[in-house]
Amino acid sequence: MTIAAAVNENFANYSNYLIYSAMAVYTFAFLAHMAEWVFGSRSRVAITSAALTAPANAPAIKVVQRTGGTVTLERPKVITRSSTSDRGIADGPGAAGTDEDGDRYGRIAVSLTVLAFALHLGAVVCRGASVQRVPWGNMYEFSTTFGMVAVGLYLGLLAAKKKVRWIGLFLVTSVLLDLGLAVAVLYTDSDQLVPALHSYWLWIHVSCAIISGAVFYLAAVGTFLFLFRDYYEAALTAGRATNPTWANIMDRLPSAATLDKFAYRMNALVFPLYTFTVIAGSIWAQAAWGRYWGWDAKETWSFITWVAYACYLHARATAGWKGRKAAAVALVAFACFIFNYYGVNIFITGKHSYAGV
Amino acid sequence: MSTESGPKAARGAEERAADERAADERETGGGTDGDLGSAGAQLSTAPVEELGQVVPGSFGGVRAPGWRGTVGWTLRECSGWVRWMWRQLTSMRIALILLFLLSLAAIPGSLVPQTSVDEVKAQAWQDAHPTVTPLYRSLGLFHVYSSPWFSAIYILLFISLAGCILPRSWQFVGQLRSRPPAAPRNLTRLPAYATWRTGAGQEQVLGAAEKLMRGRRFRIHRVGSAVASEKGFLREAGNLMFHLALFGLLISFAVGSLWKGEGGKLIVEGGGFSNSLTQYDDFKPGTFYTADDLDPFGFSLDSFEATYARSGPQKGTPRTFRANIHYWLGADGKETKSSIEVNQPLEIGGETVYLIGHGYAPVVTVRDARGKVVYQGPTPFLPSDGSLTSRGVVKVADNYRNRAGGKDQLAFSGIFAPTMVIDNVQGPHSVFPALDRPALVLTAYHGDLGVDSGLPQNVYQLNDKKMKQFRGTNGQPLKAALAVGDVLQLPDGGGSITFDGVKTWASFQVSHQVGNGWALGSAVAAILGLIGSLFIQRRRVWIRATAGVDGVTVVELAGLGRSESAKIADELGDLAHRLLPDAPALPDRDPDAGRAGPDPDADPDPGAVRDAGTTTDPSEEPLLPDEGARA
Ligand code: HEM
Numbered sequence: 001m002t003i004a005a006a007v008n009e010n011f012a013n014y015s016n017y018l019i020y021s022a023m024a025v026y027t028f029a030f031l032a033h034m035a036e037w038v039f040g041s042r043s044r045v046a047i048t049s050a051a052l053t054a055p056a057n058a059p060a061i062k063v064v065q066r067t068g069g070t071v072t073l074e075r076p077k078v079i080t081r082s083s084t085s086d087r088g089i090a091d092g093p094g095a096a097g098t099d100e101d102g103d104r105y106g107r108i109a110v111s112l113t114v115l116a117f118a119l120h121l122g123a124v125v126c127r128g129a130s131v132q133r134v135p136w137g138n139m140y141e142f143s144t145t146f147g148m149v150a151v152g153l154y155l156g157l158l159a160a161k162k163k164v165r166w167i168g169l170f171l172v173t174s175v176l177l178d179l180g181l182a183v184a185v186l187y188t189d190s191d192q193l194v195p196a197l198h199s200y201w202l203w204i205h206v207s208c209a210i211i212s213g214a215v216f217y218l219a220a221v222g223t224f225l226f227l228f229r230d231y232y233e234a235a236l237t238a239g240r241a242t243n244p245t246w247a248n249i250m251d252r253l254p255s256a257a258t259l260d261k262f263a264y265r266m267n268a269l270v271f272p273l274y275t276f277t278v279i280a281g282s283i284w285a286q287a288a289w290g291r292y293w294g295w296d297a298k299e300t301w302s303f304i305t306w307v308a309y310a311c312y313l314h315a316r317a318t319a320g321w322k323g324r325k326a327a328a329v330a331l332v333a334f335a336c337f338i339f340n341y342y343g344v345n346i347f348i349t350g351k352h353s354y355a356g357v
Numbered sequence: 358m359s360t361e362s363g364p365k366a367a368r369g370a371e372e373r374a375a376d377e378r379a380a381d382e383r384e385t386g387g388g389t390d391g392d393l394g395s396a397g398a399q400l401s402t403a404p405v406e407e408l409g410q411v412v413p414g415s416f417g418g419v420r421a422p423g424w425r426g427t428v429g430w431t432l433r434e435c436s437g438w439v440r441w442m443w444r445q446l447t448s449m450r451i452a453l454i455l456l457f458l459l460s461l462a463a464i465p466g467s468l469v470p471q472t473s474v475d476e477v478k479a480q481a482w483q484d485a486h487p488t489v490t491p492l493y494r495s496l497g498l499f500h501v502y503s504s505p506w507f508s509a510i511y512i513l514l515f516i517s518l519a520g521c522i523l524p525r526s527w528q529f530v531g532q533l534r535s536r537p538p539a540a541p542r543n544l545t546r547l548p549a550y551a552t553w554r555t556g557a558g559q560e561q562v563l564g565a566a567e568k569l570m571r572g573r574r575f576r577i578h579r580v581g582s583a584v585a586s587e588k589g590f591l592r593e594a595g596n597l598m599f600h601l602a603l604f605g606l607l608i609s610f611a612v613g614s615l616w617k618g619e620g621g622k623l624i625v626e627g628g629g630f631s632n633s634l635t636q637y638d639d640f641k642p643g644t645f646y647t648a649d650d651l652d653p654f655g656f657s658l659d660s661f662e663a664t665y666a667r668s669g670p671q672k673g674t675p676r677t678f679r680a681n682i683h684y685w686l687g688a689d690g691k692e693t694k695s696s697i698e699v700n701q702p703l704e705i706g707g708e709t710v711y712l713i714g715h716g717y718a719p720v721v722t723v724r725d726a727r728g729k730v731v732y733q734g735p736t737p738f739l740p741s742d743g744s745l746t747s748r749g750v751v752k753v754a755d756n757y758r759n760r761a762g763g764k765d766q767l768a769f770s771g772i773f774a775p776t777m778v779i780d781n782v783q784g785p786h787s788v789f790p791a792l793d794r795p796a797l798v799l800t801a802y803h804g805d806l807g808v809d810s811g812l813p814q815n816v817y818q819l820n821d822k823k824m825k826q827f828r829g830t831n832g833q834p835l836k837a838a839l840a841v842g843d844v845l846q847l848p849d850g851g852g853s854i855t856f857d858g859v860k861t862w863a864s865f866q867v868s869h870q871v872g873n874g875w876a877l878g879s880a881v882a883a884i885l886g887l888i889g890s891l892f893i894q895r896r897r898v899w900i901r902a903t904a905g906v907d908g909v910t911v912v913e914l915a916g917l918g919r920s921e922s923a924k925i926a927d928e929l930g931d932l933a934h935r936l937l938p939d940a941p942a943l944p945d946r947d948p949d950a951g952r953a954g955p956d957p958d959a960d961p962d963p964g965a966v967r968d969a970g971t972t973t974d975p976s977e978e979p980l981l982p983d984e985g986a987r988a
Contacts, residue, residue, distance in 0.1 A: 078551045078926045078933070199700040272887040279880045288700050290619075290711035290866045292876065293610070295474055295502050300467040307460040311453060313891075317403055318449040329457075336460070348467060 011130030018123035019144060019183060025116035026176050032109035033169040036095045039102030041248050089233055091254040094165055109168055110158065117155055120148045136206045139345055143182035147175040150214035164262070166253055170221045201284035208277040212270050213337060216309075219266035220334040223327045226259035230324055260327070264316060267330060271309055278302050297348040301340035308333035396541040399532055400895055400919040402525040402593060404448055411441055446513070447520035455514040462510050466501030469493060473500055515607060522600050529593050536578035537587035540899035544915035547899075549926040551933045552913045555940040559910050562902035565939030569932065575898065583901035592919070595889020602886055605879030609872040618646040618869035624658040625718045625735045625862040631655030632708070632867065650869065652706040656684035661715055661861040665790050673744055673789055680712050680863045697865070707869060714864040716740045716747055719773050719797050720857040723753050726850055731756040731767075735860045738773045739817045744787040747773045750819045751799075751854070754808050759851055766806045769854055770819045771799035777838070785838065797856050800836045801827045801847060827851070895919045898932065902940075912940050 096102030124145050128135035135141045154171050157164045232250040235242050242250075253259070281302065282292035293299060312333050315326035416437020420430040445451055470479040479499055483490045497504030544550060555562065559582065566584045570577045575586035620637035622630050630636055632655060634648045662679045666672050683692045684705050697703045702711045718735035725731045731753055738749030753767040774787035777796035785798045804824035827835040827848055837845045839856040846853045896918040903911045914936070916929045 078549050078930045079545075201700075268891045272884055272891060275884055275887060279884070282880075283877070284700075286873070287702065288711075290702065290709065290713070290868045291870075292873065295466055295471060297467040300463055304460045304463050304467075307456055307463070311456045311460065314449060314453045314456060318453050320450070321453065344467070 009130070011126045015123045015126035015130060018119050018126060019179065022116045022119035022123060023176060023179050023183070025112055025119060026172055026179070029109045029112035029116055030169070030172045030176060032105045032112055033095070033172060035105040036102045036109060037169065037249075037252075039099045039105060040095050040097035040252055041245075042097070042099050042102070089236075089255045089257075091163070091258050092166075092250075092252040094163070095169065095252055097252050106165060106168070109172070110155075110165065113151065113168065113172060114155060117148070117151045120144070120151065124148050134203050134207070136210065137202075138186075138188045139342075140182050140186040140188045142206070142210065142341070143178055143186055146210050146213055146217075147178040147182075149210055150217050151175055153214055153218060163254070166225070167218065167221055170225075171218070174217075174221075199284055199287065201280060201287065205277060205280040205284055208273055208280060212274040212277055213341065215266050215270035216274070216334055216337055219263045219270075220331060222259050222263035222266065223330045223334075225253055226256055226263060227324060227327050229253050229259055230256040230327075232256075260323070263327070263330060267309065267312060271313065274306065274309065278306055297344050298340065301336065301344050305333060305336040305340055308336050396538050396547075396897065396899075397917055398538065399528075399535075400897070400917075402528045402532070402597075404444075404521060404525070416441070443520065446517050447524075449521075452514070452517050452521065455510060455517060458510050459514060462501070462507050465498055466507075469498045469501070471499060471501060473502070511607075515604065518600055518603065522597060526597050529590075529597060532593075533590060537576060537585040537897055539578075539580040539585055540583035540901055540915075544899060544901060544913045547915035547917050549916040549929045550914065551929055552911060553933075553940075553942040554905070554909045554911055556908075556943050557910060557940045559902045559904045562910055562912055562936075562940045563900070565936060566900040566902070569935055569939075570898065570900070573932070582903055583899050585897065585899050587895075587897045589893050589895035589919075591889045592893040592895045593890075595886045595891075595893065597886070599883050599886030599890055602879045602883035605882065606876060609876035609879055613643075613870060613872035613876065615643045616645050616871045617643040618650060620867050621713070621864060622867065623737055623862055623864040625737060626658055626660055626860045629655060629657035630865075637867075646869065652708055652869075654684060654686045654690070654706045654708065656682045656705065656710070658682055658863055661863045663715060663791070663861070675790070678712060678715060680715075680865075709868050709870065711866045711868065712863060713866045714740075716745060716862055716864075717773055717775060717792070717795075718860045718862045719749075719795075720860055721751055721769070721797075722855045722857055723751065723757075723767065723769075723852065724855075725757045725852045726760045726762075727758055728852075729756070729758075731852075733857075735862070737817075737862045742787070743790065745775050745790040746785075746787040749773065749817050752806055752808070752816075752819075754806055757852070759803070760849055765803050766808075766824075767852075768802040768806060768819050768821075768824060769799045770802070770821075771797060773797050773859075775859075779838065792859055794840075795859050796838050796840050798836065798838045799845060799854065800834055801845070801854070803827065803851075894924060896925055896928070898929065900932075900936070909943055910940070912936070 094106070096106045124135050127141060127144070131137070136145050150171060154164065154167055229250055232242060232247070233256050254262070281299070285294065285296075285299070286292040308329065312326055312329040315321040315329050321329075414434065417430040417434035420426050470482045472479040483494075483499070486493075493499060497506070501507055541547070557565075563579065563582070563584055567577055567579060570584060570586040573588070575588045576590075577584055577586040579585070618640075619642070620640040622636065622638055624630055632651050632653060634640060634651065659681045662677065662681070664676045666674050666676055678699050680697045681694075682697060682703075683694055684703070685692045686706055695703055697710060697712045699712055702709045704710075716738060717740075718737040720735045721732070722730055723732035732751065736749055736751045738747035740747045749771070751767075751769040753769075757765055757767050759765045772785050773795070774785060775791055775795050776787050776789035776793040777785060777798075778788050779785045779798075785796070802819070802821055802824040807820045807823060829835045829848065835845075835848065837843075839845055841856055841858055844853050844855045896916055898914065898916045901913045903913070905911055914929055914933050916925045918925045
């Protein structure tokens with residue numbers, strides 16, 4: 001074995017250690033999030049609902065003016081009002097409710113997630129360094145990068161002051177599952193690529209696929225919670241009794257309208273990128289196999305996924321399909337994406353059989 | 358969807374246009390819900406959902422007595438139904454259902470092997486599942502993507518699309534030429550609203566507003582005391598472009614498959630190929646591609662390089678494949694040296710040559726009973742696994758004479774392995790794809806090969822119906838593993854076969870492609886259109902300046918988007934901010950509100966906050982119609 005190869009081996013080992021450390025820190029973040037939810041349940045969250053209390057969103061128009069001296073105006077206040085589709089129910093306060101301990105644990109969880117993300121990023125970079133290429137040549141590498149990008153996006157949203165801490169618990173849990181699966185089932189030692197993957201389109205196509213997947217994933221979490229919260233709000237507005245434990249959890253989530261909007265924005269944001277992913281894939285297929293579209297299993301499923309997301313976007317614009325039905329379509333579309341990712345690689349042999357499992 | 362409320366949504370587009378004109382004329386008149394309706398009308402060209410049930414007799418109306426009445430009624434009824442069906446077909450709901458069906462229909466093709474994707478695999482599957490094969494075949498499950506039902510779905514979808522896009526495009530052109538609708542009377546009812554009082558005159562404020570909005574590239578239209586403005590037409594344009602680009606894609610795809618020419622050719626090292634129909638192993642032309650379209654060129658395979666991982670967990674996986682070739686153009690063109698790799702096809706003339714696969718061709722010499730060489734050369738074997746365990750047949754159809762001097766035909770069928778291992782479970786097979794320990798395991802037949810029957814024969818398979826296997830002295834079928842240089846003697850001095858060596862072969866696909874550029878162009882247009890459609894907001898902003906009795910002017914700003922978004926409020930705030938220098942806000946005339954003190958609305962700014970007041974209580978009227986929480 002040459003010396004260069006030994007160095008690479010080192011990087012590969014670092015990468016593995018880093019992945020395990022990241023998993024450990026994610027586990028602590030998970031526990032902290034659990035503590036946040038548990039402590040949060042101590043606080044009684046009164047659901048603030050315009051629909052249930054007074055219709056209090058009468059437009060109050062304000063001009064802010066400093067006392068004395070010349071009139072310097074702040075940005076004029078803009079009064080907004082929402083449409084009827086949301087029930088006028090305000091967002092819940094988040095997992096911690098109004099509980100201070102809960103909030104502290106929530107912050108700890110986020111800090112731990114940042115640390116875990118740094119380790120995770122390091123692992124992916126080392127993996128890349130060990131093979132001197134982009135680290136997404138097999139399913140192990142896809143899965144680790146995918147989880148990393150999802151966490152990175154979440155932290156990015158938090159950094160941009162978006163109120164998305166409610167995703168934390170669900171995200172950390174699923175990233176742990178993702179990494180567990182990657183390490184236990186999909187693990188492949190660092191190695192070179194088969195000739196069919198020698199192309200800079202690999203870089204473009206796969207990185208776009210991973211980013212699209214991560215954003216679709218965040219949207220799917222939002223959609224999933226939307227469904228629960230929407231049922232809950234519907235029960236609430238109809239005056240039906242709900243289980244108090246359940247109500248306590250649901251009350252702390254953002255309102256159904258907010259969740260729905262979040263999911264839509266994520267999906268709509270990334271749909272053009274996913275479209276580009278599919279197109280980049282066909283350009284690559286053209287170079288590798290002499291045709292840009294040949295209904296190979298992977299191609300077929302990316303087509304199905306794409307059409308399913310188009311369906312979702314259409315459903316949102318079609319009377320009678322908004323809300324839960326559109327949400328169901330979005331979940332089906334995400335299921336197609338996941339099947340294309342795991343199912344096709346593992347169960348169906350086609351030209352894309354480079355899963356390394 | 359439009360932002361109209363339920364009952365209005367059922368009205369036709371013409372009526373809404375009329376509404377809009379009426380609103381223009383009325384200027385600031387009226388104070389009903391209808392106002393907002395026209396202000397919000399035509400923010401999109403999406404088809405309006407039809408409400409209401411149709412039943413037989415819905416369209417015929419009153420049937421006059423007599424046969425004329427019956428005929429008239431029937432005609433009205435029929436044309437009514439035809440129009441109704443067309444509207445259904447072009448509605449969003451049906452588009453949605455067709456899209457859903459399309460994705461469902463694509464699934465079976467990924468589960469059942471498709472003839473068009475991999476003929477060999479599809480055939481193998483059919484052989485392995487004899488019971489369901491006839492059923493599947495009649496359902497078209499082996500060629501899903503050209504089956505009648507799959508075609509029906511996408512054709513209907515595209516008809517629906519055309520029926521949706523054409524009226525929308527044209528409606529959109531109309532919108533481009535029309536002016537933004539006048540301000541609704543009650544601006545406070547809009548999703549985003551801001552107001553203040555100023556000492557500037559009404560004209561000055563409106564003039565500044567016009568300038569501001571024009572500078573922000575809004576289309577503006579002043580009606581009375583308000584400036585109406587609108588922006589974001591690119592959204593609609595993008596949406597239309599996207600859907601039109603889908604047509605572009607479909608057409609390019611169709612053209613591509615009708616005019617394409619595609620053929621496969623297997624070449625053994627040292628061999629060559631010239632582009633004519635007879636030279637191809639298989640040729641799949643599109644409907645409109647003819648032999649005349651073949652460009653004159655040729656190439657020869659000088660050598661094929663393959664390297665494999667020698668160690669590590671992925672031992673045996675390929676690392677490089679390269680076919681070194683010489684090619685020439687025209688009948689007697691100059692030869693040029695080049696190479697073809699997996700992701701690097703070579704363009705020669707108007708055709709593209711792809712490297713598709715590779716394998717080994719054992720070189721053998723067959724002698725007959727007289728010792729005469731009756732067959733010599735490489736015979737390509739087909740790989741059946743990743744380590745290139747390969748199967749094939751050496752067929753000797755002519756010249757062979759047996760011991761008695763009679764004519765006969767021979768076949769040697771067997772397995773070639775580049776790195777041979779023989780174990781009891783798997784039999785002879787290869788453990789590594791490179792030529793480390795090449796060996797050939799053969800068994801021999803004689804009799805009638807069936808090649809004269811006129812039926813096409815697979816060169817890699819043996820039809821042994823009319824052939825007899827040679828048996829060894831022990832009565833068992835004759836079978837031997839040969840290393841390079843070994844000779845297998847046929848029983849009773851019937852001749853011999855010598856394993857001389859191994860050559861590598863490579864298979865190429867020669868493609869003549871049309872419409873690729875168009876497909877790419879359409880795809881790019883689709884993405885650009887999507888970006889416009891999803892990221893651009895179509896919105897209207899109204900700025901009104903009303904002269905008050907006390908010499909001050911009340912400025913009001915309101916914004917309405919096709920879909921609700923926080924951005925509209927931000928933008929409105931920004932606009933208000935920019936308008937302030939031209940319309941400076943006045944301190945309050947209400948003595949109470951001028952005092953410093955805690956803000957009743959908990960405004961963090963330690964300033965005086967005052968309520969400019971609202972004219973209506975919004976709770977008495979329905980909120981904005983259902984728009985969904987689209988961002
Ligand atoms: C060929 C299949 C089709 C695909 C892949 C497709 C895809 C899409 C996508 C991705 C959008 C999202 C853009 C947005 O939300 O603004 C969209 C919007 C839209 N599509 Fe399609 N579409 C198809 C067929 C149709 C058909 C047949 C119709 C006619 C009924 C139609 C009418 C519309 C309309 C009106 C919108 C705009 C909705 C809105 O403004 O929110 N589409 N389409």
